[in-house]
Structure formats: structure tokens, C-alpha cells
Amino acid sequence: MDRPNLPLNALRAFEVAARQGSFTQAAIELRVSQAAVSHQIKGLEDLLGVQLFTRTPKGLLLTDEAMALFPVINDSLDRVGRVLDGFLDGRYQETLHVGVVTTFAVGWLMPQLAAFRSAHPGIDLRIWTNNNRVDISKEGLDMAIRFGAGRWSGMETVPLMEAPLTPLCSPRLAEYLQKPADLHGHVLLRSYRADEWPAWFDKAGTACPNLCDPIFDSSIAMADISENGAGVALLSPAMFAERLETGRLVAPFPVQIETGRYWLTYPAHKPPTPAMISFQEWVLDWNSKESPQAAPKAGAIAK
Incomplete structure (x- = not known):
């Protein structure tokens, strides 16, 4: 039996709607009307002969068929997008999107970025700061540095730095x-x-x-x-x-408490890219030189 010719626009609409859980949010991301998204999804359902979404008051629910299809389409489009993003100024660069809690970005990462870019000119590192609340999939990130106990559902976690208060x-x-x-x-x-x-x-x-x-x-x-x-x-x-x-702040007491640490996290279901591996190795290496509290290289991304 011949496979149907699947339209790329419909697959893209499906991927965004499934990730966002809403036709309205999908339309905003794709810069089209909600009716256009619905039309693309309906055409894909007719072509496949299955229902992909169930509408509920709280948003869209993926059917079993959609849950089987989504990770494949999501990963494929991400890989295509990363390659296309890499063609800058007539040379290829691998783009890496990393979400970083603002405190870590300002207090540690940003002063080191020049060293990373010098060591890895083939990686276009793009930093997106947050207040420690981040959804890697919905925000189109590859990885995220966040603070906590290291327990995030569906995430691989690599310990980076202790941060007693x-x-x-x-x-x-x-x-x-x-x-x-x-x-x-x-x-x-x-x-x-x-x-x-x-x-x-x-x-x-x-x-x-x-x-x-x-x-x-x-x-x-x-x-x-x-x-x-x-x-x-x-x-x-x-x-x-x-x-x-510089004396702008002082610590009047020696007492410190530990409530968590900084972690590098990435989706467990996605294979790491060379840029992800390079960034993790660089962060761990640089952090071990800078801080006696740096974490050992446990939980590293498998090559």
C-alpha cells in the first residue's frame, strides 16, 4: 500500500497545536488564523483516517494516534530547523537554544560567554532567561539551566553547582x-x-x-x-x-543553608546534539575550575 503524501504545512500545524495544547496558541505562533490551523488539522485527519485531538474545556487532548505521531514529528522538525538555522553568513553553525534562570545567567554564565564562543565558533549559542519556571518543549529550547532538587518530569538532569544561601x-x-x-x-x-x-x-x-x-x-x-x-x-x-x-554587599553571618542546586536539564526523549554535548562539557569544565563547590561530572550526556 502506498503511503500518503503528507503536506508539510499540516504536519507543522499539528506539531505546534499538540505542543501548545491549543489551536488559538498554535495560530499565534504560526502567524495564521485559528480557522487555518483547524483546516490543516482536519485535512491531516482525513488523510490519515484518524482523529488527532479531542477538545475539552481545558484545551486539546491528544488521542493515542496523536501521541504516537507527535514525538516523531516534533523531533524531525526540530532537527530540520536546527540545520536550517545553522546556515549563517555562508557557513554552517549549529544553533543551541538554552534557557537559563536569570540569577545564574547574570552571576555566572554571561561573564563566561566570550570564552565559550572562542572555544566553540561553530555553535551559535542563544540564551533565554527566565525566573526558574520554564517549559523546554513549548519554548523551543534545547536545554535549560534551573535551580531546584533535580526532579523534573521527563527531563535528564546533570548537577552543575551548589548554591547555599x-x-x-x-x-x-x-x-x-x-x-x-x-x-x-x-x-x-x-x-x-x-x-x-x-x-x-x-x-x-x-x-x-x-x-x-x-x-x-x-x-x-x-x-x-x-x-x-x-x-x-x-x-x-x-x-x-x-x-x-567590591564590598557593595556583605555577608554578616557565616551560617548558610542548602535548598537546592543548579542543574543542566534537557528532554529525556530527545537524542543530544553535538552542540548540547559541547555546551555541557564546557559548563562542567569551566565550573570545576571556578568553584570548589562544582559538581562532579555525574550524569553526563552519553556520546
């Missing part, structure tokens, strides 16, 4: 902090992880005050506010080494 503040404010209990009455800037300050006070051996101060989704913002003397933030010294070295 300790209070950081301006030198002037630090003059009033002789013991942990002196933090009571000062503005304690908080992240969305509510257990951090209680854990620190517990390790410091003193009661945690009633926490009602502002909550931030950016460690950079907390560092800026602390530097200006408007509060104390629980931050990673490794990510703000430059501010500590």
Missing part, C-alpha cells in the same frame, strides 16, 4: 547586625520559596520572626534592594561574588 545586605546595614536575632525588625526580602528564611533561622539557632515583607521572583531585584540598604536578602554568595568582592 546566606543573608546579604549593604555594609551600612551590616553594622547593626551582630547576631542573627538582630535581623528581627529589619526588612527581610523573600523569594517565592517560603521555607528559606525559617530554615536559615532554624540553623542559626534563633526564632524566625513573623514574615510579612515583600516577595520577589527575582534574586537580582533582591540583591539590588539589599545593596541600596532597604533590606536583607537570603542569596547565594556564589552568584553575587562580584558584589561581595
Whole structure:
């Protein structure tokens, strides 16, 4: 039996709709109308003789047939896209899209990018920052560096760097902090992880005050506010080494807590590209030189 000639536009519409879980979002990404997406999907269903989606109030559900088709189409289009992206200025470069939590990007990765590009001129590295909430598939990324315990469904995870937390503040404010209990009455800037300050006070051996101060989704913002003397933030010294070295921030107490670490993650179902392997090896090598807390090369991508 001859195989049907599958239209590429319909396959692309299917891949985006399945990834986004919505014809509306697919239309936005593809820059076409929702009706055009629906038409392409309907034509593909007629051609294959199967139903690919079930509409629900919460969005599209993939049928069993669609779940079998999606990873194949997704991987194939990604591979074609990566090759086409590589033809720049008459020479081939492999494009690598990496999502990075902003704190790590600013505090560690960005100062090292020139070294990476010098070592790997054949890789067009593109960085996309986030606040530690990232969906690799939906955002079209190859890999992501994020903070946590290393448990993300469907992800391969490679440990990068420990990042213990300790209070950081301006030198002037630090003059009033002789013991942990002196933090009571000062503005304690908080992240969305509510257990951090209680854990620190517990390790410091003193009661945690009633926490009602502002909550931030950016460690950079907390560092800026602390530097200006408007509060104390629980931050990673490794990510703000430059501010500590120049005296813009100080760590008034030696007590540190560990709540997670930075990880390099990528989808378990996708075979790693040469650029992904090169980036991981470079990050691990450079990090081991820079930090005594760098992780061993465990969980490395298999070549």
C-alpha cells in the first residue's frame, strides 16, 4: 500500500497545536488564523483516517494516534530547523537554544560567554532567561539551566553547582547586625520559596520572626534592594561574588543553608546534539575550575 503524501504545512500545524495544547496558541505562533490551523488539522485527519485531538474545556487532548505521531514529528522538525538555522553568513553553525534562570545567567554564565564562543565558533549559542519556571518543549529550547532538587518530569538532569544561601545586605546595614536575632525588625526580602528564611533561622539557632515583607521572583531585584540598604536578602554568595568582592554587599553571618542546586536539564526523549554535548562539557569544565563547590561530572550526556 502506498503511503500518503503528507503536506508539510499540516504536519507543522499539528506539531505546534499538540505542543501548545491549543489551536488559538498554535495560530499565534504560526502567524495564521485559528480557522487555518483547524483546516490543516482536519485535512491531516482525513488523510490519515484518524482523529488527532479531542477538545475539552481545558484545551486539546491528544488521542493515542496523536501521541504516537507527535514525538516523531516534533523531533524531525526540530532537527530540520536546527540545520536550517545553522546556515549563517555562508557557513554552517549549529544553533543551541538554552534557557537559563536569570540569577545564574547574570552571576555566572554571561561573564563566561566570550570564552565559550572562542572555544566553540561553530555553535551559535542563544540564551533565554527566565525566573526558574520554564517549559523546554513549548519554548523551543534545547536545554535549560534551573535551580531546584533535580526532579523534573521527563527531563535528564546533570548537577552543575551548589548554591547555599546566606543573608546579604549593604555594609551600612551590616553594622547593626551582630547576631542573627538582630535581623528581627529589619526588612527581610523573600523569594517565592517560603521555607528559606525559617530554615536559615532554624540553623542559626534563633526564632524566625513573623514574615510579612515583600516577595520577589527575582534574586537580582533582591540583591539590588539589599545593596541600596532597604533590606536583607537570603542569596547565594556564589552568584553575587562580584558584589561581595567590591564590598557593595556583605555577608554578616557565616551560617548558610542548602535548598537546592543548579542543574543542566534537557528532554529525556530527545537524542543530544553535538552542540548540547559541547555546551555541557564546557559548563562542567569551566565550573570545576571556578568553584570548589562544582559538581562532579555525574550524569553526563552519553556520546
